[in-house]
Amino acid sequence: MGKNKKFVEAITSMSEDFAKWYTDIVKKAELTDYSSVKGCMIIRPYGYAIWENIQKELDSRFKATGHENVYMPLFIPESLLQKEKDHVEGFAPEVAWVTHGGAEELTEKLCVRPTSETLFCEHYAKIVQSYNDLPKLYNQWCSVVRWEKTTRPFLRTTEFLWQEGHTAHATAEEAHEETIKMLNVYADFCEEILAIPVIRGQKTEKEKFAGAKSTYTIESLMHDGKALQSGTSHNFGDNFAKAFEIQYTDKNSKLQYVHQTSWGVTTRLIGAIIMVHGDDSGLVLPPKVAPTQVVIVPIAQHKEGVLDKARELKDRISKVASVKLDDSDKMPGWKFNEYEMKGIPVRLEIGPKDMENNQVVLVRRDNREKIVVSIDELENKIVELLDDIQNSLFEKAKAYRDEKTYSTTTIEEFKEIAENKPGFIKAMWCGDRACEEKVKEVAGATSRCIPFEQENLSDKCICCGKEANHLVYWGKAY
Amino acid sequence: MGKNKKFVEAITSMSEDFAKWYTDIVKKAELTDYSSVKGCMIIRPYGYAIWENIQKELDSRFKATGHENVYMPLFIPESLLQKEKDHVEGFAPEVAWVTHGGAEELTEKLCVRPTSETLFCEHYAKIVQSYNDLPKLYNQWCSVVRWEKTTRPFLRTTEFLWQEGHTAHATAEEAHEETIKMLNVYADFCEEILAIPVIRGQKTEKEKFAGAKSTYTIESLMHDGKALQSGTSHNFGDNFAKAFEIQYTDKNSKLQYVHQTSWGVTTRLIGAIIMVHGDDSGLVLPPKVAPTQVVIVPIAQHKEGVLDKARELKDRISKVASVKLDDSDKMPGWKFNEYEMKGIPVRLEIGPKDMENNQVVLVRRDNREKIVVSIDELENKIVELLDDIQNSLFEKAKAYRDEKTYSTTTIEEFKEIAENKPGFIKAMWCGDRACEEKVKEVAGATSRCIPFEQENLSDKCICCGKEANHLVYWGKAY
Incomplete structure (x- = not known):
């Protein structure tokens, strides 16, 4: 590894080798790094900031639809995992087993959660007694582990970050409604925030989740023409309720089984952003999920007044967008490449000539269009431009998807x-x-x-x- | 378990049995539940909402001091854990070991992270080359596992949630400054947000962290007179840098070791809130960390106009505080007990007589004072009152600590x-x-x-x- 690692080299082109293009972006945009545990990734600050934006937006949508966050244990005892037959068959082959605590061998081995249905069910069996206790609308943000043979950053990793919603309802109808509602929350989020068009539909019996009555999915199309399952929502009916004896007393004092759902999206969504919007210069981030929406690159920054002006513009823009000023002593050309690689939606160039003309140059990451705008109109133009980029990315992705x-x-x-x-x-x-x-x-x-x-x-x-x-x-x- | 589990029974009094008083609150305020894995807790919605407030406030303080969030793997290979001698001696006896992935035995066993120094060090060794790359100011929010023999909710659990900051600096001075800076971030947070006074100081050699050069701590005093270590900040000097060969080229092109720190707080802070502020009626939450700051309990809510008025007040209060209206058909007395148990700082009572007088009754959770206020002044009075409660809780805790x-x-x-x-x-x-x-x-x-x-x-x-x-x-x- 050279000492000039910060120099942005060209990446493999998409048409030449799509898989390599993908991993080049992941690496050069500094989204992840490999760790010494096979298949586990380190999510670096820039990658994690994207995940934080995804979390923030989804979490507020979950709360707006009445869901509460909880935290369940990392471990599932073997006997608990085995309570629902289809579920254990689906997951047991790919779980990591803890067999020792300190120097002692455990009397019952524990699996590191691959998903937490069994834990939520055990808890619901304890806390649900009457129809007054329903619905239970819980969600958790955590990491899960599935022992994968072949892994790729974000798309398939042994450990990944996700959220898993788990709900319990009085009736089959309510559980069905919830399943569809949350699929639509995912779909709207993908289209509105990630600018990724999705197909909403149901999985076949063959493809449904282990233990579910029915599974719904949103499917998106990557630039190489491959599909990516981008989020799923499962209706369990009373399958799990029967296995775990989750019953409540209804208004007529009759014992009934609850009806349950679960739904999840993962860090895989970051892979989708890369493969739907990225190009041969790197990542292209939709403004609504970009950690930095505008980067200011001063031109001839040693000239009098340039940096002061750049700082003034930064303060102004920070009122309407997330903005970063790069006043390091690297060359502007280096900075252009760097922030193109990182997919920052708008670059703002300001130099002595621009100052003379009371203007700045805005450059769109998505189509490289250069726009000269008056400094007087800066905030409005930035807001308009970010909005336009967000919409254009969606329309472009949709046109591509439809064409393919x-x-x-x-x-x-x-x-x-x-x-x-x-x-x-x-x-x-x-x-x-x-x-x-x-x-x-x-x-x-x-x-x-x-x-x-x-x-x-x-x-x-x-x-x-x-x-x-x-x-x-x-x-x-x- | 009866069907009327929602009825709030009296809890054990603090003077009678402090430990039982504590676990009674944890259970009856619905903060946690036990899981089928010994020592692992389920954090229920109300407990998790408190943790989310802690996270939000700390995270913004970390970011304001230049730190970035990342995510490191859950697993540490045995050989990696062993790289720093003191560190492995401190942690190896209490880690959980993964020995199998799916049906296969692993060639090298993996421990579930008890803390992530070794992972951060391995990553820093790869990404730090020059003085330009320093400092690295990283933090992560995650869960860690330590195989404990005796556990109690929040205070000592096999798995717990925390944040761990890990930083790398060019000089010993910078690392020392960072260590102290983050200890002060914790101390200020505890005092300003949790209303818990703390003693800031250094741990002795005997009590310092495994692998650290020096450990700093904030210590708080619980109501039973026992101390609680509430946050720690460690200066590693170049101990880990030498074990992991984390070196950079300085301005004179000389190779130097980095100097590192780490610092963390955990869900244990929720235990501190209980044991510093709680009383024999349950939890008492400082307003700045309370998920709900004001609860509205309508009196004679079947009378005309009462619920409409309550909803109107809720809308008004929601502009200045987090507010919940309980319009369920339970008796007001039941609701009073329930929200006292949950420690909601202010109860607002509104009934037909109050409406006639254009007033509401506000009841403080901390000292039970009843205050009649004009509806015209509602928002201002609520803001003042929350502020006063926050300060009173701190002063009361400080006086108690000083007395003891x-x-x-x-x-x-x-x-x-x-x-x-x-x-x-x-x-x-x-x-x-x-x-x-x-x-x-x-x-x-x-x-x-x-x-x-x-x-x-x-x-x-x-x-x-x-x-x-x-x-x-x-x-x-x-």
């Missing part, structure tokens, strides 16, 4: 698209798991979801030709 | 105080570990700290009679 979404009614064409045109494929499906598996086998695409917005492309299943029951989005996925 | 702080110059009197008068004991010490150990042996009190504010009670060590070098605060501690 194909429809077909024959399996031959499906295979041809899957092989040559990375993206979503819309095709009809009968509902049989056998057909779903066959499509994967012959075309390498998995069902992403049964979208809420159904269309009728044909009456026949793409695979077996029998009656079609659903339009399905298919694709190759992360 | 004893000075002595003879070991006989020391023993007599330690046996009969729970509190801090100020006494002189020569600086020898043997004397420190002897005092513990004969009087059961440990050195809490060598306070920054030194006094000269005598020229002789309380134990050996040789020349005294320090005034020390001694006490029995949690």
